[in-house]
Amino acid sequence: MNPLFGSSHVARRLVTAAAWLCYLFLLVPSLIVVPISFGNSGQIEFPPREFSLGLYRQFFTDPAWWGSMVQSLVVAVATTVIALLLAVPAAYALARSELPGRGLLRGLFMMPMLVPVIVLGLGLYLQFSNWGLLDTTAGVVLAHVMLTTPYIMISVMSGLQHSDIALETVASIMGASRRVVFFRVVLPQLGPAIAVGALFAFLMSLDEVVVAYFLTGTDAMTLPVKMYSSIRWELTPVLAAVSTLLTVLSLLIALGIIALQRKTEAHS
Amino acid sequence: MTSSSTASGASGLGPWSAIVLLAPLTVLMFAILLYPLGLTLWTSLYDGQLSLRAYAELASSTLFLKVLRNTFEIAITGTLVSLVFGYPVAMHLAAQPPRRRTACLVMVMLPFWTSILVKSFALVAVFGNQGLVNQLLGFLSGGQINLPMMFNRVGVVLGMINFLLPFMILSILGSLLALDRRLILAAETMGAGPLRIFWKVILPLSMPGVVAGVLINVTLSIGMYITPALLGGRQDMMVANLVDFYTRQTLDWTAASATAVALLAISGLLVAMLGRVRGGLSGGAA
Numbered sequence: 001m002n003p004l005f006g007s008s009h010v011a012r013r014l015v016t017a018a019a020w021l022c023y024l025f026l027l028v029p030s031l032i033v034v035p036i037s038f039g040n041s042g043q044i045e046f047p048p049r050e051f052s053l054g055l056y057r058q059f060f061t062d063p064a065w066w067g068s069m070v071q072s073l074v075v076a077v078a079t080t081v082i083a084l085l086l087a088v089p090a091a092y093a094l095a096r097s098e099l100p101g102r103g104l105l106r107g108l109f110m111m112p113m114l115v116p117v118i119v120l121g122l123g124l125y126l127q128f129s130n131w132g133l134l135d136t137t138a139g140v141v142l143a144h145v146m147l148t149t150p151y152i153m154i155s156v157m158s159g160l161q162h163s164d165i166a167l168e169t170v171a172s173i174m175g176a177s178r179r180v181v182f183f184r185v186v187l188p189q190l191g192p193a194i195a196v197g198a199l200f201a202f203l204m205s206l207d208e209v210v211v212a213y214f215l216t217g218t219d220a221m222t223l224p225v226k227m228y229s230s231i232r233w234e235l236t237p238v239l240a241a242v243s244t245l246l247t248v249l250s251l252l253i254a255l256g257i258i259a260l261q262r263k264t265e266a267h268s
Numbered sequence: 269m270t271s272s273s274t275a276s277g278a279s280g281l282g283p284w285s286a287i288v289l290l291a292p293l294t295v296l297m298f299a300i301l302l303y304p305l306g307l308t309l310w311t312s313l314y315d316g317q318l319s320l321r322a323y324a325e326l327a328s329s330t331l332f333l334k335v336l337r338n339t340f341e342i343a344i345t346g347t348l349v350s351l352v353f354g355y356p357v358a359m360h361l362a363a364q365p366p367r368r369r370t371a372c373l374v375m376v377m378l379p380f381w382t383s384i385l386v387k388s389f390a391l392v393a394v395f396g397n398q399g400l401v402n403q404l405l406g407f408l409s410g411g412q413i414n415l416p417m418m419f420n421r422v423g424v425v426l427g428m429i430n431f432l433l434p435f436m437i438l439s440i441l442g443s444l445l446a447l448d449r450r451l452i453l454a455a456e457t458m459g460a461g462p463l464r465i466f467w468k469v470i471l472p473l474s475m476p477g478v479v480a481g482v483l484i485n486v487t488l489s490i491g492m493y494i495t496p497a498l499l500g501g502r503q504d505m506m507v508a509n510l511v512d513f514y515t516r517q518t519l520d521w522t523a524a525s526a527t528a529v530a531l532l533a534i535s536g537l538l539v540a541m542l543g544r545v546r547g548g549l550s551g552g553a554a
Contacts, residue, residue: 011462012363019360022353023375026433029390030382032400036393044393046400086296089289097286105290108297114539115305116491118508119528122515123304126311126525146300149293178285207383210493210508214515227385231498235392243386254381 030247037240044237055241065226065238069245072223075137076205079144083201087149088194091156092186096168113150120147121214128215135217143215144205151204152197159193160186162264192260199260203253207246305532312525322526332510332527339506342421342496343489346428347436347482353429354436354481359470361437362444380434388498391427392418423499428489435488436481443477444470480545487538491531507531 032046037055039048059065090109094102112120124143125134133139163186171185172178187194209224216225223242230236281289312322326332357376361369379387394400395417405413417423447470455465493508500506505513507527514524 011466015356015359015363018353018356019372022357022433022437023372025353026379026430027375028400029387029394029430030378032390032393033386044398046393086293090293093281093286093289097281097283099283099286099290105294108302109293111297112301114536115301116508116531116535118491118493118511119308119532120301120304122511122524122528123308124300125515126307126521127304142296142300146296149296178281203381207385209385214512224383224385227383227389228494228498231385231389231392235389239389240393243383243389246383246386250381250383254377 033240033243033247036237037244039237039240042237044235044240055238058238059241059245062238065242068221068223068226069242071137071220072206075140075144075222076202078137078141079148079205080198080202082141083145083148083152084194084198086145087152087197088156088190090149091153091160092182094153095157095160109153110150112147117147117208117210121211124211125214134215135219137220139215140212140220140222143211144208147208147211148201148204151200152194155193155197155200156190159190159264162193163189192264196257196260196264199253199257203250206249308525308528311521312529315522322522323530326523326526326530335505335507335510338504339490342424342428342504342506343486343492346425346432346489347485349425350429350432350436350485351478351482354433355440355478357433357437358440358444358474358477361441362447376434376437379430384431384494385498387430388427388494391423391430391499395423395426418499420501421504423501424496424504427495427499428492431492431495432485432489435484439481439484440474440477443474447473476545480542483538483542483545487535487542490535490538 035048036044036046038051038053039045040050040052040054087109093099094106094109120143124139128134128139133142167189168181168185171181176184207224208222209228212222213225213228216222223246227239227242230239313319315321361372361376364372392399396402397414397416397418399418401417402414405415417426451469451473452465455469460468491508492506493512496504496506496509497512508531511524511527511531514520514527
């Protein structure tokens with residue numbers, strides 16, 4: 001029963017073969033770093049000839065490596081918190097008010113997704129070199145907040161569309177103040193949508209490299225920037241250990257997002 | 269209970285509360301998005317006095333023109349390869365029962381969630397001179413064959429399609445799933461062979477997904493920075509790398525800004541086209 005290919009077996013086999021070639025091509029690069037990371041600590045080899053944790057030891061004993069990872073985690077957490085504080089109220093106001101010019105504001109809030117990152121990287125570099133924010137944690141966080149808010153907005157606005165507006169009306173008629181309605185009625189319903197946006201923002205900030213490369217030097221260098229220069233100049237096998245750690249973290253976050261989205265869909 | 273006449277009833281926000289809630293993000297977008305974009309435009313135009321000199325120099329610069337040609341060549345090659353391979357994947361996915369489709373979709377989405385640096389590093393490990401593929405080729409040919417597939421044009425295109433394929437596949441899959449399967453059964457009953465069915469029924473009906481996928485791919489690839497920098501050679505510089513080159517190597521901020529503005533204009537045009545296609549699609553569906 002396969003109406004898309006009709007009854008042709010040859011066509012089906014050809015399509016299946018091409019598809020599996022692509023699955024392999026998409027899958028292997030994301031997974032091959034895992035076995036390499038447990039190999040010999042002297043060179044990049046696949047398949048590894050011996051099992052060792054040497055590359056992880058190198059990663060965690062080199063301050064340049066784990067320092068940049070700590071820096072990345074600090075930036076990602078700060079970015080997520082600030083982006084939530086800015087984007088959630090704004091999304092709520094766009095969805096629940098009749099302010100003129102909402103369409104224009106919405107376009108402005110979504111704009112960071114549409115501008116090539118290299119253009120933003122250069123613009124922020126010119127701006128921050130005037131403002132003394134180059135190579136500071138605050139500078140990277142500001143840039144990442146701008147880059148990640150659209151994704152939180154999208155998630156929260158779709159959550160608001162699915163939430164029951166009647167509950168807000170009822171609470172309001174029963175005498176609840178605006179603030180009580182927002183914190184006791186709106187926020188609890190939006191929980192999963194906000195969590196999805198937050199996880200996405202966290203992952204984006206953690207993986208962002210182009211803007212961070214323009215804005216940071218030795219002091220505020222994030223992990224992706226360190227990886228970028230390492231791939232470019234030395235191609236050390238420690239990269240396999242870093243890549244494995246990052247991939248595991250990304251997968252956990254992706255699974256979290258998928259689970260939360262399932263939950264929201266089941267609700268509505 | 270005073271404003272219960274509005275559509276959202278008593279839950280609607282008054283204009284002042286809305287302004288208070290919207291103000292912080294609006295200020296941020298003006299300060300950290302519009303201001304740096306404006307500053308870039310200004311830097312490209314102002315060099316002691318307002319002039320279009322930077323643009324005139326770009327238009328006559330062999331480096332810029334070569335890089336521009338590279339960018340389009342690589343973007344179009346990457347998009348075409350991703351279309352040729354993405355289409356069968358979308359067909360394969362569309363033909364699966366829902367549960368298996370989800371499992372296959374996980375494989376398609378995995379690279380989407382993986383850091384571009386992890387993928388770049390891994391692609392070197394797979395396709396590099398001592399990589400997995402060349403080891404295999406060397407083993408099969410007794411050390412005769414070693415294909416240079418990294419740090420050249422092939423490397424950039426490989427990295428590019430690894431990044432672009434998921435977007436192409438998902439876009440085409442949307443069209444294929446919306447396709448009415450009875451049309452295929454009808455064509456088959458009337459005696460059409462599989463090739464004829466593909467050319468006359470499946471392909472034309474999936475064109476909206478193909479067009480959207482192609483535009484998304486070109487838009488994404490035109491501004492690529494990491495892939496050409498890490499997987500290409502010196503000959504494979506793209507526009508984004510040129511912006512970096514002017515900024516860091518020659519410290520020519522005027523040229524860097526003019527190049528960035530040119531890139532912004534090209535990608536703005538593509539986004540507008542994508543918006544029209546998308547708008548047309550949803551309009552047609554409604």
